[in-house]
Amino acid sequence: MGYSNVVFPKDSLFLVTGGAGFIGSNLCEAILNLGYKVRCLDDLSTGKQSNVDLFIDNPNYEFIKGDIKDLDTCMKACEGVDYVLNQAAWGSVPRSIEMPLFYCANNIQGTLNMLEAARQKGVKKFVYASSSSVYGDEPNLPKTEGREGNLLSPYAVSKRCDEEWAKQYTKHYGLDTYGMRYFNVFGRRQDPNGAYAAVIPKFIKQLIDGDVPTINGDGRQSRDFTYIENVIEANLKACLAPHEAAGQAFNIAYGGREYLLDIYYGLTKALNLDVEPNFGPDRAGDIKHSNADISKAKRSLGYDPDWSFDRGIKAAIEWYKENL
Numbered sequence: 325m326g327y328s329n330v331v332f333p334k335d336s337l338f339l340v341t342g343g344a345g346f347i348g349s350n351l352c353e354a355i356l357n358l359g360y361k362v363r364c365l366d367d368l369s370t371g372k373q374s375n376v377d378l379f380i381d382n383p384n385y386e387f388i389k390g391d392i393k394d395l396d397t398c399m400k401a402c403e404g405v406d407y408v409l410n411q412a413a414w415g416s417v418p419r420s421i422e423m424p425l426f427y428c429a430n431n432i433q434g435t436l437n438m439l440e441a442a443r444q445k446g447v448k449k450f451v452y453a454s455s456s457s458v459y460g461d462e463p464n465l466p467k468t469e470g471r472e473g474n475l476l477s478p479y480a481v482s483k484r485c486d487e488e489w490a491k492q493y494t495k496h497y498g499l500d501t502y503g504m505r506y507f508n509v510f511g512r513r514q515d516p517n518g519a520y521a522a523v524i525p526k527f528i529k530q531l532i533d534g535d536v537p538t539i540n541g542d543g544r545q546s547r548d549f550t551y552i553e554n555v556i557e558a559n560l561k562a563c564l565a566p567h568e569a570a571g572q573a574f575n576i577a578y579g580g581r582e583y584l585l586d587i588y589y590g591l592t593k594a595l596n597l598d599v600e601p602n603f604g605p606d607r608a609g610d611i612k613h614s615n616a617d618i619s620k621a622k623r624s625l626g627y628d629p630d631w632s633f634d635r636g637i638k639a640a641i642e643w644y645k646e647n648l
């Protein structure tokens with residue numbers, strides 16, 4: 325269970341792209357805590373300098389401010405690297421509908437540049453962030469790899485293309501790639517601010533600030549909200565996965581199902597508040613229900629998540645109370 329017992333060769337070097345963001349900074353921290361070296365590549369477009377400052381004094385940490393849209397930058401960043409954890413991308417379904425060209429350049433060409441650089445520099449394993457959005461309008465639950473529907477947004481297209489490109493790099497160039505189909509990740513350092521913030525940190529901050537959160541739709545949508553520690557475990561275990569599991573994508577979730585309304589009232593209760601939410605229109609491109617079958621990741625990667633939603637949300641609330 326967990327990742328405390330994962331072991332890599334001494335002096336292993338990990339490159340975390342998007343390492344100044346929410347998931348990336350947590351990956352950097354976990355790798356440093358395990359005693360290995362991390363290089364973080366981030367253009368700080370949605371990430372934060374404060375997520376770099378946290379580690380900058382650690383001799384095992386190196387920061388490159390750069391853009392994965394630039395192949396030369398990717399090549400330099402991959403120099404001497406054993407494992408790539410490619411997290412750099414822009415999230416948000418609604419923003420991708422507003423900016424399709426940027427999502428293609430940033431999320432598809434950027435990842436393709438990273439795959440090419442990793443191949444040329446002889447990286448051992450290339451683990452990359454995909455998303456549950458690749459299931460699109462597939463109605464059956466739980467979502468299972470190999471049963472995907474029509475894509476509902478440019479963001480989903482970008483993640484699906486990344487998976488297809490990664491498969492090509494395994495097939496033709498022998499680069500071991502593993503796609504992490506994250507399902508609604510939450511936890512410390514996730515940005516609560518801005519129009520495109522994820523729902524859990526946004527609601528916690530609004531409630532703490534005395535604002536009234538707005539639920540898009542009727543609140544009866546459900547998601548497999550996944551605590552960050554499980555995502556760290558999946559990434560590290562994918563780096564140790566056998567070659568036979570390469571060229572594939574895996575659901576990375578807890579395997580539970582939480583309704584937005586229940587989360588809302590759980591948060592108000594935990595914060596000792598009695599505030600009714602506002603309700604707004606449904607968001608274009610959103611799916612109503614999403615929960616994951618995680619048996620493939622368990623089988624192929626040895627993924628065995630030990631942070632339930634309840635355990636994770638308690639930890640997240642505590643963190644926001646202390647850090648907002």
Ligand SMILES: NC(=O)c1ccc[n+]([C@@H]2O[C@H](COP(=O)([O-])OP(=O)(O)OC[C@H]3O[C@@H](n4cnc5c(N)ncnc54)[C@H](O)[C@@H]3O)[C@@H](O)[C@H]2O)c1
Nearest residue numbers: 342344345346347367369370371391392412413453508509
């Ligand atoms: N958070 C989730 O619930 C979730 C769910 C599914 C998939 N994902 C994926 O996981 C990854 C990390 O997401 P996150 O929630 O940590 O988002 P985030 O915005 O906090 O982190 C993304 C990081 O990538 C950096 N970045 C973006 N474009 C870049 C570029 N061209 N060059 C260099 N750096 C760049 C940003 O500055 C930021 O630091 C993304 O690929 C995202 O699509 C996240």
